[in-house]
Amino acid sequence: MSAPTAAPAAAPGGRRREKIDELAARAGALSAGAGGESLFRSAVRRLRRDPVAIIGAVIVVVFLVVAILAPFLAPRDPYAQTLLSEVRQGSIPGAREGFPLGVDQLGRDVLSRLIVGSRQSLVIGVVSTVLGAAVGMVLGILAGGLGGRVDTIVMRFVDILLSIPGLLMAISVSVLLGANQLSLMIAIAVTQVPVFARLLRGSMLVQRDSDYALAARALGVKRRKIVLGHVLPNSLSPVIVQATLSLATAIIEAAALSFLGLGDPDISRPEWGAMLASAQSVLSVRPELAVYPALCIIVVALGFTLLGESLREALDPKFRR
Amino acid sequence: MSGVQVPQTPVLEVEDLRVRFQRRGEPATLAVDGVSFAVAPGETVGLVGESGCGKSVTSLATMGLLPKRGVQVSGSVRLDGQELLGAGDRTLRRLRGKDMAMVFQDPLSSLNPTVTIGVQVTEVLAAHRGMKGDAARTEAVDLLDRVGIPDPRRRLGEYPHQLSGGMRQRALIAMALACSPRLLIADEPTTALDVTIQAQILELLRDLVQGSGTALVMITHDLGVVAGLCDRVHVMYAGRIIETAERRDLFARPRHPYTGGLLHSVPRLDSGRGTPLTPIRGSARDTIPWAQGCAFAPRCDVAEDDCLVEVSGSEVELVPDGGTRELRCRHPLTPATQTAGAPS
Ligand SMILES: Nc1ncnc2c1ncn2[C@@H]1O[C@H](COP(=O)(O)OP(=O)(O)OP(=O)(O)O)[C@@H](O)[C@H]1O
Ligand code: SF4
Ligand SMILES: [Mg+2]
Numbered sequence: 001m002s003a004p005t006a007a008p009a010a011a012p013g014g015r016r017r018e019k020i021d022e023l024a025a026r027a028g029a030l031s032a033g034a035g036g037e038s039l040f041r042s043a044v045r046r047l048r049r050d051p052v053a054i055i056g057a058v059i060v061v062v063f064l065v066v067a068i069l070a071p072f073l074a075p076r077d078p079y080a081q082t083l084l085s086e087v088r089q090g091s092i093p094g095a096r097e098g099f100p101l102g103v104d105q106l107g108r109d110v111l112s113r114l115i116v117g118s119r120q121s122l123v124i125g126v127v128s129t130v131l132g133a134a135v136g137m138v139l140g141i142l143a144g145g146l147g148g149r150v151d152t153i154v155m156r157f158v159d160i161l162l163s164i165p166g167l168l169m170a171i172s173v174s175v176l177l178g179a180n181q182l183s184l185m186i187a188i189a190v191t192q193v194p195v196f197a198r199l200l201r202g203s204m205l206v207q208r209d210s211d212y213a214l215a216a217r218a219l220g221v222k223r224r225k226i227v228l229g230h231v232l233p234n235s236l237s238p239v240i241v242q243a244t245l246s247l248a249t250a251i252i253e254a255a256a257l258s259f260l261g262l263g264d265p266d267i268s269r270p271e272w273g274a275m276l277a278s279a280q281s282v283l284s285v286r287p288e289l290a291v292y293p294a295l296c297i298i299v300v301a302l303g304f305t306l307l308g309e310s311l312r313e314a315l316d317p318k319f320r321r
Numbered sequence: 322m323s324g325v326q327v328p329q330t331p332v333l334e335v336e337d338l339r340v341r342f343q344r345r346g347e348p349a350t351l352a353v354d355g356v357s358f359a360v361a362p363g364e365t366v367g368l369v370g371e372s373g374c375g376k377s378v379t380s381l382a383t384m385g386l387l388p389k390r391g392v393q394v395s396g397s398v399r400l401d402g403q404e405l406l407g408a409g410d411r412t413l414r415r416l417r418g419k420d421m422a423m424v425f426q427d428p429l430s431s432l433n434p435t436v437t438i439g440v441q442v443t444e445v446l447a448a449h450r451g452m453k454g455d456a457a458r459t460e461a462v463d464l465l466d467r468v469g470i471p472d473p474r475r476r477l478g479e480y481p482h483q484l485s486g487g488m489r490q491r492a493l494i495a496m497a498l499a500c501s502p503r504l505l506i507a508d509e510p511t512t513a514l515d516v517t518i519q520a521q522i523l524e525l526l527r528d529l530v531q532g533s534g535t536a537l538v539m540i541t542h543d544l545g546v547v548a549g550l551c552d553r554v555h556v557m558y559a560g561r562i563i564e565t566a567e568r569r570d571l572f573a574r575p576r577h578p579y580t581g582g583l584l585h586s587v588p589r590l591d592s593g594r595g596t597p598l599t600p601i602r603g604s605a606r607d608t609i610p611w612a613q614g615c616a617f618a619p620r621c622d623v624a625e626d627d628c629l630v631e632v633s634g635s636e637v638e639l640v641p642d643g644g645t646r647e648l649r650c651r652h653p654l655t656p657a658t659q660t661a662g663a664p665s
Pocket of ligand 2: 617
């Protein structure tokens with residue numbers, strides 16, 4: 001691999017770094033073997049034959065539809081404490097006609113809260129991933145496109161970020177910025193930045209050494225044009241894969257942070273992590289109240305992970321047929 | 322073509338070019354070791370030799386395309402008298418594509434897979450001729466048409482993978498010649514192509530270059546390419562030129578045992594049916610440093626003790642060998658050995 005690493009690898013940040021670099025290098029071989037069919041088309045063709053990809057895609061699509069149409073799909077008002085009068089110390093009404101998953105300790109319909117809560121996960125996941133990817137990509141372009149001293153400085157910074165465990169960093173940032181939704185998204189975005197930066201930079205370094213970049217240089221095309229017009233577009237596929245996987249991480253981290261009380265200060269708003277947290281106090285009475293949101297988080301995260309991994313395989317030239 | 326005997330003012334003069342690769346923790350390799358040659362306007366010069374002898378490195382050094390880190394280049398490279406070694410990045414960029422251009426071996430990987438042919442062609446026009454929009458498109462159509470690409474207007478909107486190998490190389494040639502450069506370097510431009518396409522591409526290069534007075538450096542390991550195209554030939558071995566001759570002289574009377582071996586290892590129409598093909602024994606890796614003797618000695622059938630510096634006390638030099646030839650050999654082939662097939 002051609003990417004010269006700035007500093008000797010140190011565990012565990014070092015191992016994460018190596019993994020990222022390996023992914024970048026592998027994706028670098030993409031354009032080389034591109035044969036008779038366009039990369040995109042053959043990737044789609046293989047995705048459609050891959051059962052894992054299909055399962056992932058179905059989960060993701062269902063999640064997206066539910067989140068977008070939540071107000072219309074939710075059978076009841078998620079804020080209404082309809083059955084509060086029936087809640088006693090040590091007993092919460094279970095599933096019944098009109099409340100298929102029962103109610104929580106404030107007598108609110110659990111199904112409706114789960115459905116509406118999916119919106120939070122989607123918004124936080126998408127916003128933080130887009131934010132993290134955007135900042136990370138700018139750093140990656142600076143490092144991979146300019147090289148030299150800029151590269152060294154940017155990558156040192158990125159490696160420091162990378163050596164801090166994601167959740168720890170998210171918690172610190174979130175505490176620093178105060179508990180609200182925006183700071184939650186920023187906190188998660190910060191954990192995504194170094195991954196995207198290093199991935200894009202590694203992928204760009206590989207592309208910069210490619211034949212077409214050399215050929216463009218031999219024609220006197222300006223460096224800025226080569227970097228932005230040729231190298232960058234060819235370096236994006238690992239970034240797209242990473243963005244899919246990052247959505248999974250972001251959704252889990254969002255839930256974890258609001259579980260810890262670092263999310264939206266309005267605790268009545270339905271959110272999976274917060275629901276998990278409030279279910280804790282009645283765990284012995286109705287454990288299902290914790291199981292439902294936990295399942296939602298796991299299944300959605302799994303969906304994005306399955307889709308991301310099969311996307312990576314589909315785009316990997318090693319698996320081309 | 323071979324009538325060009327008195328060289329005019331050369332377009333390209335390479336003098337004592339040396340390229341040393343120095344990687345951390347690895348011994349340095351002298352990939353090009355004192356190469357000199359010149360190319361006149363309209364002339365086609367061949368650089369011939371086995372894989373790894375330094376042909377590509379010579380051409381990249383000429384174009385100023387070698388990486389800066391870990392590479393030392395010395396000597397002199399002049400384009401129309403202007404020194405290129407040590408010239409600034411900006412100066413070199415302006416010359417590349419305009420006054421000197423290059424065509425590479427693999428047309429598929431030399432084109433960006435995610436960008437249309439049209440964008441890639443007009444990019445050159447924008448860089449050097451300030452052409453944009455419709456003017457650039459019209460010129461691009463014209464350029465593709467000139468290199469024999471049918472339906473050029475449609476091709477502009479297509480991606481590299483939609484073109485055949487030959488068409489891709491034609492498109493790359495069109496890009497290289499977009500600004501009518503003074504010098505064109507073609508580094509094995511036909512190696513990655515089907516045999517039938519190879520001939521067409523060579524013919525195209527010959528026609529384009531002949532019509533314009535462009536100096537062409539043809540890099541190849543294929544003597545068939547040399548036979549069809551080159552006026553003069555430099556044979557390289559282990560980073561040095563070992564024989565220089567007019568094309569006809571070289572084919573009729575190879576003087577260096579390595580050249581002789583090359584000629585006997587390729588099928589030729591005039592070599593009679595019974596003549597067996599004899600590859601040169603050993604491989605390009607079986608070599609000794611020039612400082613210790615002739616690098617070809619380990620593979621040479623007519624080597625003598627005095628081919629080693631230890632015995633003779635001096636390196637084997639490249640010396641004039643009558644008329645327009647030069648030779649780096651202590652025991653060159655004679656008319657007897659030249660016609661007797663492979664030296665044995
Ligand atoms: N980037 C590099 N770093 C170190 N050594 C290199 C590098 N590029 C080339 N070399 C060395 O320079 C020598 C000449 O290589 P070059 O590519 O010029 O050979 P060539 O004659 O073009 O061969 P081919 O026919 O395979 O293209 C080789 O032995 C190679 O090991
Ligand atoms: S110098 Fe000696 S070893 Fe080298 S080619 Fe001539 S005869 Fe062979
Ligand atoms: Mg080469």
